[in-house]
Amino acid sequence: MGQDAFMESFRSTVGIFQCKIYLLLLAGACLGLKVTVPSRTVHGIRGQALYLPVHYGFHTPASDIQIIWLFERPHTMPKYLLGSVNESVVPDLEYQHKFTMMPPNASLLINPLQFTDEGNYIVKVNIQGNGTLSASQKIQVTVDDPVTKPVVQIQPSSGAVEYVGNMTLTCLVEEGTRVAYQWLKNKRPVRTSSTTSFSLQNNTLHIAPVTKEDIGNYTCLVKNPVSEMESDIIMPTIYYGPYGLQVNSDKGLKVGEVFTVDTGEAILFYCSADSYPPNTYSWIRRTDNTTYVIKHGPHLEVTSEKVAQKPTDYVCCAYNNVTGRRDEAHFTVIITSVGLEKLAQKGKSLSPLASITGISLFLIISMCLLFLWKKYQPYKVIKQKLEGRPETEYRKAQTFSGHEDALEDFGIYEFVAFPDAAGVLRMPSRSVPASDGVSGQDLNSTIYEVIQHIPAQQHDCPE
Structure with a gap:
């Protein structure tokens, strides 16, 4: 029973104490004392000065203004750094050369900033007048080293074959604290997918297996609260292809896989496909159930005189010697009298002009004859003889x-x-x-x- 009575008395005492604190804060707010800071978290660079701005104001007569700065770390008691009454500063002798304050300004300067200075800084302002008003704010300070420019290493450096090989990109940074890594491809963030994964710290990018779509400009972006740097562009080597093999020509008419060539005309065929490294090309002719290679290289010139009048089949073969893949494009060449048709079309196109020219000549000749007839008509000749x-x-x-x-x-x-x-x-x-x-x-x-x-x-x- 005695213990219960003691606990009850203790709870009532604590409750009264909390009520007094609440009323004191409420009175301070009502009387207009207010302490503000631009940011609750400030990031600093090791070895440089850090300024913690503080503003306060009140609407009551004050005889004394007291400012106190405290420093605390997690799981430790706050430490007194320095304080002032009006314009008199009283520093802690342990930190008197590190912390500076110019009252009545409550802002604090830390110089130089070290890793041990990272923690929470508490500023408290007391106003003495008709009564005592108090207000405080807390600022969290972090200390970091700036990051240096990262370097990206790629393995294997010689490249990887599509759908066969894997690739690993590693981002290395010599200096910097609390470094965050981000991978970019063509200036856009790389996302996790079925073939893409990241290490725990995100400093390594794995691609397994590689595909043609993985080709691009990769960079590693590193940053921390006080700095940010991006690596140089690196493009991984990926061997692929051939894809999209097709045959085209500089002349003739192409319909599907059939080329129509004019009699007596030379036509140049060229074969192309998307591949890395570039393909090797070979041209094959099929005649009378036999096939034979007629040329190597991406171009083939065919003269109609050297081709039989019947349709001739050709094949363009593309081969990638790294991926080991190959592709073929079949096409047929037909020799026709396109030249005569063109000549006939040309004659048709010129017939209106010829008609206009003929009519113009007829009119000119008719006018000339009329002029001569009027000039030398018979009655004038007779008249001239009679007059003579x-x-x-x-x-x-x-x-x-x-x-x-x-x-x-x-x-x-x-x-x-x-x-x-x-x-x-x-x-x-x-x-x-x-x-x-x-x-x-x-x-x-x-x-x-x-x-x-x-x-x-x-x-x-x-x-």
């Missing part, structure tokens, strides 16, 4: 007087008017007299009209 005769020949023309028989007056008459210098038409001095049936203006009529009117003139003429 002397005027005296027209004066000798007979008149219609004195003939007894009018039938003797029939004939072909010419009526010609000569222009004088003034441009006025002038009649010859002796002319045919106008009768009642023929007016003076009829003298300018054509020959046909004169012959038509002569009988009427003869009947009206007196004896």
Whole structure:
């Protein structure tokens, strides 16, 4: 019973003490005392200085400001580092040259930083005024060495055969603490798969077995809280292939595995496949149930004159002497009169142009003939001859007087008017007299009209 009473009294005392602490903190918060730190964890580099910034503020009159720094490690009691009242600093003599504080600034400078300085740093601020207000913060400090540039080693260094060999990549770092490893392929993280695995620390990458898809640019990225470095690019050697063997040509028509070659035309075939190392190629011809190698190398030139008119079968063989794999591509060459067809097509394509040219020549010739006809037509020739005769020949023309028989007056008459210098038409001095049936203006009529009117003139003429 006495022991139970003692425990009950102890619990009530502890409860009252906890309540007082809670009320004290609540009062401090209400009165505005607040201590803040930018980060609860700060990473430092060994051998360099580390600054721990601290800010505090309050809204009550204060006569004294006390700042205390404590240091603790896991499973140990906190140690006093230094303290101040107002602007007077009281350091622990053991650490007086290592820790620095400039009150009323509560920030702490650690110089130089060592591995033994890693732990939790507690800052406590007390304000003395109408009462005492207290607030504190804790900062975790880590100390590391920066990592150096890693180096990647690959085994086997000579390479591995696809689906047969395995490969191991190891990342080595000379300096650095708390190093984390990450493998990158073509700048992207490498994931665990059925053929890819990592060591416990992730510094080794295993690929078993290797495939063509494992080819790429590998790097090892190492980092810790204070540094980060990446290795140089390394590309593992993986032997594979051949894959995707195909035959193409610089001429001719290809339909599936059949090449159509023009008569008299030389055609160049080339064989290609994806492989490492590069394949060795050989060309085989099949004729009359026999096969024989005709050439080695990736190219083959075929002349249609040297090929029989019937279809000829060929085979391109690709062989990888490291992987031991081979592949074949079969194709047939057919000789046709493609050239004649091309010529006919060419003639068809030129026929519109020929038609246009013919029409143009016809129009040009027609225009030239029309021009010549207009320039040298007959009536102009006759006119020029008449104009060239002397005027005296027209004066000798007979008149219609004195003939007894009018039938003797029939004939072909010419009526010609000569222009004088003034441009006025002038009649010859002796002319045919106008009768009642023929007016003076009829003298300018054509020959046909004169012959038509002569009988009427003869009947009206007196004896």
